[in-house]
Amino acid sequence: MLHLLFLTYTAAEEDAEPFVRDHVAFLEEHHGDGIFLVSGQTAPTTIGGAIIAQGVDRAGVEQIVRQDPFVTHGVAEYTITTIVPGRVHPALSALLAQSS
Template identity: 65%
Template sequence: MLHLLQLHYTAAEDEVTPHITGHVAYLERHHAAGTFLISGQTVPTSDGGAIIAHGVDRDTIEQITAQDPFVTNGVAKYTITTITPGRIHPALADVLTDEPLNLQ
């Protein structure tokens, strides 16, 4: 199961800036755990960012997004789109498994 996480800023840039360090640590933690496959800013960057996540169910990804410092500090929110892949490029087949990740 894949999740497209779209991060939307809900506050002005000067209110978001103080929380960037915490947000980057949050991203690094979930990349290291293998949950986040891709993350980056959208274009234009003032809109927010996007993440492609996998290996966890919808409830878990909702819990994970709720822990983002941008969200806990009220400067952003997520839109989550859950995808059940019907076709996967062979180069991604080993990465995109249905096996749940061990997040301990």
């Protein structure tokens, strides 16, 4: 199962600045545990960011995003889209098989 996480600012982008360091630590933690495969800012950055996550069910990913400092400080929220892969490029097959 894959999850597309879209982070949207609910306040001015400048309001999120005090929490960037903690948000980056949050990202690094979940990249380190193998749940976040890709993360980055969207273009334009005023929208927020996006993450591709795997290895947890929907409830698990919902719990994780509630811990993001941007969310806990009320400056952003997530929209989650869950994908059950039907067809997978061979380059990703082994990676996705590990999360099953």
